[in-house]
Amino acid sequence: MSLTRIAIVNITGYIGAEVARLLCRHPNVKIVSVTGRSEAGKRLGNVMPHLSQIDLTIEAAPGEADLVFSALPHKASAEAIIPLVGKGIKVIDLSADFRLKQAEQYQQWYDHAHPAPGLLEKAVYGIPELHRADVTKAQLVANPGCYPTGAILALAPAVKAGIIKRDIIVDSKSGVSGAGRTPSLTTHFPEVNENVSAYSMDGHRHLPEIVQELQALQPKETLMITFQPHLIPMTRGILSSCYASLVEGKIAVSRQGVAELRQVYRDFYEGETFVKVVDAPPQTKQAWGSNLCLIHPTIDLRTGRLIVISCIDNLIKGGAGQAIQNMNLMLGFPETTGLEALPVYP
Amino acid sequence: MSLTRIAIVNITGYIGAEVARLLCRHPNVKIVSVTGRSEAGKRLGNVMPHLSQIDLTIEAAPGEADLVFSALPHKASAEAIIPLVGKGIKVIDLSADFRLKQAEQYQQWYDHAHPAPGLLEKAVYGIPELHRADVTKAQLVANPGCYPTGAILALAPAVKAGIIKRDIIVDSKSGVSGAGRTPSLTTHFPEVNENVSAYSMDGHRHLPEIVQELQALQPKETLMITFQPHLIPMTRGILSSCYASLVEGKIAVSRQGVAELRQVYRDFYEGETFVKVVDAPPQTKQAWGSNLCLIHPTIDLRTGRLIVISCIDNLIKGGAGQAIQNMNLMLGFPETTGLEALPVYP
């Protein structure tokens, strides 16, 4: 069987490198080209020692491939993708460029006109648990942001079932790798260690993704979502704590109601390999290194409020792993191929 | 001038040890007796090397003193305090025993009858910024829990001013020292490192303190508070993110409204040395090692929702430092004596 040829554009960031690491164990594909402007010309193993078994030199532009992962920053990614799509190549974009369906909304959050508005209609928002059929047929997949993946999966069953009111709080705690590989004072070890902070309090770019996807599940009234991210001293993982009041008369505010709530979630995710509805509050470490999303819905019985905790590895289900899950669908492979690794503990 | 004699009961936990560390730099007091059942008979410096300049042997019971800090676990603390109060000694209780004004509520949350219900009326809840006059006259002060300190200070101005609705979310992130010095799997390094988790999802014992103190500021309607704590991989610090919808017609949902909101907070805390209303989102590191509580109130302009972030060092303003602040009031010393240390950075 011939292997599908894969190129990774911008392998020198954490997400690009993680795509490569995971694909090394994928039996149906072969990485044939990797790019990274600042390191072009160097052996991959010299720049990324953990990838030294991939025998490639970093290039300035991708070589011929059947499917391309782009891990470039937004704007640069869309610009690099335009010609690839034109040639009929399948593309998974790990940047934000094709996640928002409205070009105006993109402009509002990213401060420049969309570089390829004509491709927006072609792009599928790549959460397989919500859009599997579309992903399977897609030529261009917009891989979701890390925060939206955890938040959307945590809230989709409740929003879809109409059991919560429209006021929703998403309070997320993220490891530092989500900020990328470029050093800054904010991610300097002595600044992050023994510290926790809230950031982007005027609005984080991942908010419109969360709103777009949840609103689509419940078109009756406008959702009022507050999303507040926090940076905590760890490398990988996002835990999102989601709060919303229960609609009266749907789910009882009782132990019995909690059981019903869990069943709503279990039904929603029936048959999903990567989304687990769990009975104990999950920890990010239980997803660490895997493509799992662990979800724990419960009810604050004193206030009649839904609380949902979700945990992911931000670089896997929140990034590279979900991208490969999308790739598997696009290429007709079993959805879990290459993503079988268990979480690493401790 | 003669020094006030201080005893510390149960110095072998983190809070007791922190009281001792801070008092070493207090010019008006002298630690004359320290206890710790499991280590009785040992030199303090052998058990706690950082305290080796305190030339004392750990005892089984406190010697004669003018004021006693009890850092025993709940129940044991009340039992130890009863005879001290009977002798007229001033006591600051760092356990939960005298924080809740209703003995039935105590029984409900702590699973046993209150050991000293007759003393409840005598006890003052020791947040000086809210109860300074009462603390000054108190013989028995109930030092607040670490989470309640951060949450109450974050929300008191908004609740008092009547600018928020009754549905309130407090999402707190705490360092591990809040769990105490007794080892457990939950606090074992390999389990906490590279991990974040939500816990006490059925209700945390600090919730009734938060409700009691905030409800007292606004008797008109019953507050509906959800408090959700999280454990993050750091030693010291609590960041609390508080969410509530604004009452219409009080504070505008606008930049101007944010300025008005900050002024409400600044007015509330005018003249306070240890509570700072700050214009940038604070980080726990900015309070680390000090008695400060940093508060940043703002408005999510998309949803008209109040967000308040507060940061404290859980062992200082959330424990030993606030206890000494209370002691200063009880003994007539300047309130800041011994608490002048700046935050440690980085």
Add this chain to the structure above:
Amino acid sequence: MSLTRIAIVNITGYIGAEVARLLCRHPNVKIVSVTGRSEAGKRLGNVMPHLSQIDLTIEAAPGEADLVFSALPHKASAEAIIPLVGKGIKVIDLSADFRLKQAEQYQQWYDHAHPAPGLLEKAVYGIPELHRADVTKAQLVANPGCYPTGAILALAPAVKAGIIKRDIIVDSKSGVSGAGRTPSLTTHFPEVNENVSAYSMDGHRHLPEIVQELQALQPKETLMITFQPHLIPMTRGILSSCYASLVEGKIAVSRQGVAELRQVYRDFYEGETFVKVVDAPPQTKQAWGSNLCLIHPTIDLRTGRLIVISCIDNLIKGGAGQAIQNMNLMLGFPETTGLEALPVYP
């Protein structure tokens, strides 16, 4: 093809759990039985959520199997192994019980008589890079300690080649998972975080293993090895820094000598998949999550002293991974099966 049946005794520690995690991806074996006294009767997935895809209940004693991994503490492990060996079952012992060839030496370091001296001759010290042929034929393999693995692999080429003098310093820095899963004050998060310490300064039990294996490579003179372990605030990884003076006249104290030295090491490890001689100082993160041992030998040109740095993941090449490498040899599988995972970065 029928799968080889595997039992894991004491899966509830970090090493036992790691054997299970890695074997889940091994195509030739099936875990049929797992034990753990304190958790017997519980579903494995409830005790170890990351292993929930292994559909087994924890037992008190191992069921029928073709090969057994014992991850019990020393003494208990030998006692459990005696009957298994008697039945002809292949055993890999992850405890210290069969590592030292002399029962008296065992008694001296472990403070009790050896529980099964008659089996010592049968046991092979399982570093495949040194004892591959013997491991292949063994029924009982003593899996090396984590520190000895890194130290022996770092020094074996130099000792064998006779290029260093007999005075050797091994200064090792270990993550906390090496101390196991049982909580203690030493491994309590607030004690380890922001801290580094030297321990076992009177002699660590891993010293005699290091001496035994290195001395066997160079019988001419008695080696004088100082081994000093340190605990650092991370979960996984051991970096060992080894120092010894060069014998005059063998390797030049020059850039050219460094190249010759590297060649000595490269020749020694030629053909090895898991031991990599690297040109830049390695980091434990470059081995994290993999079975690799990275070795960087160099010369301090000012003093004519050999310095070798080695890095391993203490739970994989220093434990469970090496055990599976040994298993592969004992069962006739390709040596790398199930151990193909790349290091996890970042």
Add this chain to the structure above:
Amino acid sequence: MSLTRIAIVNITGYIGAEVARLLCRHPNVKIVSVTGRSEAGKRLGNVMPHLSQIDLTIEAAPGEADLVFSALPHKASAEAIIPLVGKGIKVIDLSADFRLKQAEQYQQWYDHAHPAPGLLEKAVYGIPELHRADVTKAQLVANPGCYPTGAILALAPAVKAGIIKRDIIVDSKSGVSGAGRTPSLTTHFPEVNENVSAYSMDGHRHLPEIVQELQALQPKETLMITFQPHLIPMTRGILSSCYASLVEGKIAVSRQGVAELRQVYRDFYEGETFVKVVDAPPQTKQAWGSNLCLIHPTIDLRTGRLIVISCIDNLIKGGAGQAIQNMNLMLGFPETTGLEALPVYP
């Protein structure tokens, strides 16, 4: 009593900021001017929130002062100091510029000619425990490097007493704040966390300081010192492990010898407030936040080798604290003023 006026040049690094933090609690001095080129014109409290009680604006050049701390990088520091010394102002240089007594050696290690060779004779190497009298009379003090402080204090008594041979290994483990406040990939949180590495294997700039100071204590033979630094995932602290063979016939290789050895160290540091010879292996946390250096000398009885462990807070005794200790001597204040803070635990 009028306060001595202090200026801090380059307060925007970790060392400069730490000088300021500590001086805030010093009763005899007043910070009157602070500089920092990139942040000139900003309020100090906006750049460094933990210093917001210092009511100053960051300047481009220092204002009039009685004593200046320079925390500039090497070369820039000497250039800034030349005119200050010319005006008769007392200066404490926290850079490396005046530590090495030989200008040629400086050029060899710092790759450029010394900017002020004429001042070298004037400069005193500021370890008060070794050079107290000279510091007291000095106009210009070269504050030692962080690694040299820990290494020199650990080895000085043994070298001076002539009880060890000339081959010495110093293996040091440092927190990340020692690398300064400028972000880089090396100090990026996801790269340092869960990682340990050796660095500067071709020779670290702190080696010649160590050699210079120890050699001066024992002029008989040339010391052969290998110094190997390591980066570990914590913010503050250096633990140095020092190894050397004992000279035969001086100290017995026995328990009794260990006691004699400790006495040699206790005698050497008799009367010192900040250097403690301790009987149990120390941890960096026991010095964290204080000006202490904890030293534990012992003997590896199997090999007859001296092992000394020393622990400091790299920013205090290894930087700002020692600078203030020097300042106290230069200005005639009690040596411990402003440095009384106990270590922070946990």
